[in-house]
Amino acid sequence: MTEFRLSVLAVSSGVLLTAAAVLGQGPVGFPPEAIQPYHENPWYWQYDGRPILLLGGSKDDNLFQLPDLEQHLDEMKAVGANYIRNTMSDRHDRGYEVYPFLRLPNGKYDLNRWNPEYWSRFERMLRLTHERGIVVQIEVWDRFDYSRQHWEPHPYNPKNNVNYGYEESGFQPHYPDHPGRNRQPFFFTTPRQRNNRVVLPYQQRFVEKILSHTLAYDHVLYCIDNETSGEEAWAAYWASFIKKRAAAEGKRVCVTEMWDDWDLRAPRHRRTFDHPELYDYVDVSQNNHQKGERHWQNFQWARSYLSQRPRPMNCVKTYGADGARFGNTRDGVERWWRALVGGAAAVRFHRPPSGLGLSDRAKASIRAARAALQYVRLWEMAPANELLREREENEAYASAQVGYQYLIYFTRAGSVELDLRRAKGKFVIRWFDVWNGRRGPTATIEGGRWCELRTPGEGMWAATITRS
Secondary structure, eight states: OOOOOOOOOTTTSEEEEEEEHHHHSOOOOOTTSSSSSSSSSSEEEETTTTEOEEEEEOOOOOOOGGGTHHHHHHHHHHHHHOOEEOOOOOSSSSOOOOHHHHHHHSOOOEEEEHHHHHHHHHHHHHHHHHHHOOOOEEEEEGGGGGGGGTTTTTTTTTGGBOOOOOOHTTTSSOOOSOOHHHHHHHGSSSTTTTTTTTTTHHHHHHHHHHHHHHHHHEEEEEEESBBBOHHHHHHHHHHHHHHHHHHTTOOOOOOOOOOOOOSSGGGGHHHTTTOOOTTTSEOOGGGGGOOOHHHHHHHHHHHHTTTTOOOOEEEEEEOOOHHHHHHHHHHHHHHHHHHHTTOOOOEEEEEETTTTTTTTHHHHHHHHHHHHHHTTTGGOEEGGGEEEEEEOSSEEEEEEETTTEEEEESSSSOOEEEEEETOOEEEEEEEEEEETEEEEEEEEESSSEEEEEEEESSSOOEEEEEEE
């Protein structure tokens, strides 16, 4: 990777932020052991000095609040998962969540004082994941915490704290709209937005508290928001804030933003796509609302758009589970594998009910992928559907290092022909049952020609083809 420089970032207000304004000091490099873009292929991650593929599935998003966190992490590790999403969310969905601020005897919160339980849970999650080699992608702000029923009891709501009132904070008692409408002034506090000097210091203090824990570790990625439709200036401010605080500690960290648009070609995504100097990777999870061939094509369009400055492309949320709003179980598994074969650096099944979490079906995919990855190295390969013929729509997808190694994913039983004309000699084909997480048969094929690949049974399959 080239030496880190933050040149000039144009935000939506038209104001330019220089390197000095953002970082306040010179370049800071990644520690060699830290999670960072792979120095030999920045489409992928490296950790502890080695390339790594991040695969995940978990039953909740704000995992640090889970009472059975250690057991859940062990369950992940047992099947080969090494990637979690951790929102800093505190909304009381399940009854065991706590807020980060201290509650006083009068029932109100003091935003200047911390709730030790919240932060001990967070520190425990960081320690347990680090011990298990599980990379954590943190989302600092989750818009759903601050609207509708979750705003009513929240400590930032003026009626619930001793620090400010409605008039001075600019807040209202109720925000009944879906947060996607972006009407909550909580997300307009930064200097190049509404410059809310009452609320912003408390937000800054919260982020600094997060960093006081995370900067001691080397396995943390940062995402500003959960699927935001907010202003560019909000994301740019917090990305710069995190980088500046990390640099002050002699650290460099990887930051991104997650936009809500389901179409990766939407202009809003270019706020991260066009600014590699600020956003070290991109999260394209919302593409996982797409299905079939369009899902693949949109991802490949984004990959092509980023090709001048390649960065890891993460899918921390893969939607799809039977009975869910955003596709069924088959959709979820297909999306996860298409992203994996298509060049994603990190793929994770979203939590139930919108995703498969760490269900048996999710475990099967993770096990099958880990088994296949014993034979191929995706960070040496590239998406290569042009090597397939006799292929029906959404039937099979390919990644390859031509002449050496190939990975083919079949969404269903079928057959395609693989172009091995430039790869003479014998190859070993190994099959993996994606749907059930089991190894399939192994065979030898002769290169130097178009070779037929036919799935060994019904269901979804992956195949590795490597030189014998």
